[in-house]
Amino acid sequence: MSWSTRDTHFDKDLVTTNGNKYMIGNGYMGYRGTLEEFGKEQLVAVTLAGLYDKAGDKWREPVNAPNGLYTSIACDGEDLTVLDSEVASHVQELDIRSAVHCRETVYNLPEGGLLTFSAERFASLDNQHLLVSRLSIHSTRDCRIVIETGIDGKVWDINGPHLFELQEQLEKDVLITSAITGELKIPVVVAEQAVFSFGEQQIDEGKALRRISVEVRAGETYEWYKYVAVYTGLDALNAGDTPTPIEAAVHAVRSAQAQGYAVLLNNHRQLWEDRWSHSDVIIEGDEEAQFALRYSIYQLLIIAPAESEKVSIPARGLSGQVYKGAVFWDTEMFMLPFFLHSDPGIARNLMMYRIHTLDGARRKAAEYGFLGAFYAWESQDTGDDACTLFNVNDVFTGRPMRTFFRDKQVHISADVVHGIWQYVQFTGDDSLLLDGGAEVVWECARFFYSYAYYNSVKERYEILDVTGPDEYHERVNNNAFTNALVKETLEIAMRTAELLKEKYPEAYRDLSAQFSAGPYLAEFEAMLDSFYVPQPDPESLIIEQFDRYHKLEEVTLAELKSRVINKHEYWGGGNGLATTTTILKQADIVLMLNLFKHSFTKAVKKANWEFYEPRTEHGSSLSPCIYALVAADIGSPDWGYPYFMRTATVDLTGVSKQYVGDLYIGGTHPAANGGAWMAAVLGFAGLYFDGETVHIHPSLPKQWQSVELPVVLRGGSFRLHISRDEVTVSAAASNREDLAFTIQDGQPELCHPGAQLRLRLEAASV
Template identity: 50%
Template sequence: MNTSEERSAGADDWTVAVNGWDPEKVTHHGNLFLLGNGCMGYRGTLEEFGPDEKVGILIPGLYDRVGDAWREPVNAPNALFTRIAINGKWLNPLDIKPDAHQQSLDLRTATHRRLTRFTVDGVRVLLSAERFLSADKVNLMAMQFVIEIQGQAEVTVETGIDQRIWDLNGPHLEGFSASQVDGTLLLESSTHEKGEPVAVAERALWQSKVPVGSETVDGSMRRWQFSADGSVSLALEKVATVHTSLDQHGVTDIDELACRELAVASEAGYKKLHAAHREVWEQRWNRADITIDGDREGQNALRYSIYQLLSAAPFHSEHLSIPARALSGQVYKGAIFWDTEIFMLPFFLATFPEVARNLVRYRIHTLDGAKEKAREYGHVGAFYPWEGQEGGFDACTLFNVTDVFTHRPMRTYFRDKQIHISGDVAWAVWRYVQVTGDHVLLWSGGFEVMLECARFFLSWAYRTSDDKHFVLLDVTGPDEYHERVNNNAYTNYLVRHCVRAMLEAARIMAESDPEKFSELASALGFNDAERDCLQDFADRLHLPQPNPRNGIIEQFDGYFQLEDCSLDQLKGRIIDPNEYLGGGSGLATTTCILKQADTVLATFLFDDIFSPAQKEANWNFYEPRTEHGSSLSACVYSLVATEIGKPDFAYEYFLKTATIDLHGNSKQHVGTLYIGGTHPAANGGAWMVAVLGFAGLNLLPDQVRFRPRLPSQWNGLCFSFCWQGLLASVSIDNDVIEVHADPTNSSPIPCAFDGTLQHCQPGQVLSLPFV
């Protein structure tokens, strides 16, 4: 790290802070200090920054395309833009080196702060600011900006709504129209592709008597000029609202909606708005926080990971999900990947099942797009997108990577061969039902999703020549370095699981309400003949088996015939640090080197199928051959390492996962494609390792099972969980597990440990000793 900068965790493990100024870290800090409330994301940039510094106010779910460029989410104009000039010189640490600088993020209250000291022409200036995106009113943002001046100077303060917008493939907004009414600045615009309206409203109010001259307004900017003499302290409060067509809810004019909400918020004032916001975050932390005894670095990294998940979560909507780069920017087209179901959903299932329901409902709402994609490729059922945008549209192109040597686009098979995405979605639907007991979701679209995914898999499958088995050919598994393979183990095991889960859901629904299910089945065209056909498909689907000699599962047909070089040998062949290792001519394609966990992920997800010895054999074989070129990888190896008696190795990969955005040392390019931003899948993976791995929590349909295996770095662990609508907190040390059932629970929680089942009654503390 640059010696001018030092990152710290803060005295109470609730703060992430950077002391010192390093211009090379501006992009990283935009990710590190990201604010979010599910409706908007505000990158951790300084108030005086603009598009060159990647200022971004991301609106998830609102997409736009310009020409032949990729469709991506829209960034809104920056309503908190503020800058100061002393004697005509604008204060910006990129232009004037600051005497001191600190930037911080309060995880407890989701509040961003900065403090920067300048000396200009002998005049000392201290700028401090605090801002938040409201968790109480999700279209609202607010800021306090304080200016302290020592000396004589001509001062200019400029603030307003910055129309300069950072886009990767824009410009996405056009037709800007600025107006001012009763102290409110309003900036209206619309998207390029579909003309979707975007309205930003802003108010600015000085909080003390200041030597401010008359205000002038130029478009969407306000300006004050005055003379400072001696000691001057100024405090400016700003409140703003951002509304788009996503927020209309029957409202014809979103500009009126933006102004009306702003008027109410301005009347309340910054302190009350911030208090309401803090109250929401306090409630969320009461449910989601984890405390670790004995490991300050792990504690802060885990809290930061949880913060990122909560910041991106759509608490307010079932028509949004969490993009692969959360709300940190337009990378990966702001699209929804399978990351959400496999790596983020488990956290929400155990902490906020209402958010888990929203994430699953999002896939139900986008089923039509998945069915359309299946038809596009000549299949029936639902083929869910690799990069999902609104309506289930797959934004993934056929040429996703550029060759760094020829500068030509490379054909990739992410879009058309990763059939496991439909399995990941169906897995999530069934997992949600199992953990929450919410069978209503099955009746309101969940079963239909599972059925259409099963139909798709059958339509993709082939029968072997002897008619004994079904096989899944020409697919790409999680390991994207090996495309168009046959019988990828992860995919095949997942498909069988999902088809059988659909059949089990059908049985349960038919038994609970035969008449209602008969009507639903008729509407979906599902009959006994199709049920039997899908049952036969699941029973006869080929599953790559562990080798009886060594227990290793071949990742796909022919994998063991590839060159078995070491990772160091492969890296020694790299010419350009950004060259893509997969694809038709990638260095890894003809070798056994994987991009990320693949077969080992299958051994984790389907815990009941594989023995501990088989898990260990596959972990030992595949781990040295895995590049971990994806942020989805390290947590999987960490999880399985806890199961096979390697908790200290698991801890190393836990830290790698949990600190990925704190350190900012993740892969930034694939070929020439920029893929920077935050990593919510890794954030979810860190939680999974802590709770599902080290604490050994397993939320089963009929019981909650514990199998703790804490790393040597931890003396204890405390967390909470929700199961079947019941709440409990857990504390684990080296001798005992204590389960505290919430006194408001309506029934006991069946807790299993070491083969013994006990029921934790409402309000009871259940102690389970272990060695």
């Protein structure tokens, strides 16, 4: 079974796509899958999690560090690079099992003979500050090779520059590039040690670049190593360390050198083995799906904030500065489920990030005249909203277009609450509530209480003037998805209070004191008593996406596409093509049906899937996985399979928009990666945990024999094997509690620590 993806020739047109596809990372930094000799033009990026900077009046974005792995080769005075030289063969490969990137390029030398340049690299999982690389050259004839390697300070920025007072210096053998950011004056330091056992080395004063000259002899292999450390002022601040970032970086590369490449790689590999041991999903019978799903999980693992609760996962991961490096609802709704099932510690970090940014959400609510917390649509370090009111340019006039992402997508606050409650349900770890989670939940409920309006004739509270997941229809009333989530927020606010009152009465008293003047539980309860959530039509079973959706123009997707004048035109916004029609950008009602799958009958889910599917453009990479999930849920996994594959391969094929005008908007798609996992595990394997009982309702695509995966639920580890006729549950011996399992909604059975349950499925339902 393959664990790697590779390209066997070089294609200039794929430089950007491969930058995403071959990415490595360790949650602290992402390193794009570019080649050693590449520079900013090829979108090399060492993107740092959680460090943002604002240049002038342009939007804030994450900071890219200088590239400590920069290396170029010249032979007999001629530069060798895949971009311009004659390449005899070229392989780029990513081993997703160990998160190691390799390239091997064989050049036809200008005056005959072949020179092979190989490089292997990884972003250490053992020490998140480290980038490590082994490189080599080998020639079929004698020649003079000059290797330039060091730290490339010419950083790719979308909205830069962000690094000021850039200094390049040498401390003993270590090259150091240091700078400070423009806005917050945070130091950014890269240190590099390169270890050569050949050639003559020269370092120009004030340049972070080594030049190694060597007379290479035919047939011999010349190998060297690079140890690169990245530190920022945020690390020192986080850890309360005494050393400066420079000292820390120098110390890190020296330690790395002392351990040596083999040891570092081995440690890194073991940690990756460990990661896969609690996250790998094995699909029997479908190799293509197997690799795509593993690759999706890989993409999530390389960007997961395993060691920080101050950052979350941006919408384009750590693949660059795209989308402002901002955290969207994607994290809670599309990525969190994977971590909840496989690595609750990371799930906790993701939710702690929302707790740490509560004040930003409070500021946003106050800015708009509301109570409580209105989370940022595009969240960065402080939780203040990075989203502008003019997020899209009109292609017909070139003018910025007023969009309502920032001020009307209120469901974000409900998504955060949903995530917090999911965490508590899945882990049983209610310390998150004590650590600020309860405050977030209540503040979000207060926000919605102040946002809601009561209609005296209909005698109900409504949520007016919002944009739901389907962003092509802005400023709608009673978006069913939003209303359902607001209701859930109010319910969670009540349950949180009950839970804390009962288990932690003193803490509850302290935490709730600030809300004594209300609105608080009494008001939430009153609102819940007469809160409107759109329901299925008794005849058609269709849930109307929002008030008067059914009055919009009915048009086919093909017809709408035929009206496009400019292929880059935005279908939403003020005059967008889709806005006056029933065509949706992405799953909206269907997403709600997935979130609250046990509140709706199969007939309702089926009717709405069939109604909304032909009306969905899937203009967001978040959409297809939801259709796959609900297709599985309604017993039609083969309807869902193409959507699953489209989702799982998005970063492998690179089939997604890369540019709008001259603005790069590509990058990886962590929400789709998480969506692929959800479709496979929560959809086809049919896993559903309600906080007490694990429900399994397999709905496997026809190619799939079985799905096998490890899960961690309420602190216990289980291994599940789900096939067409049987589900096997193996509980770890170290588990402390039993857990109940049920298949096909049958009688729950308890799985004791160390025990194995075998549950037979009735054929008809699979």
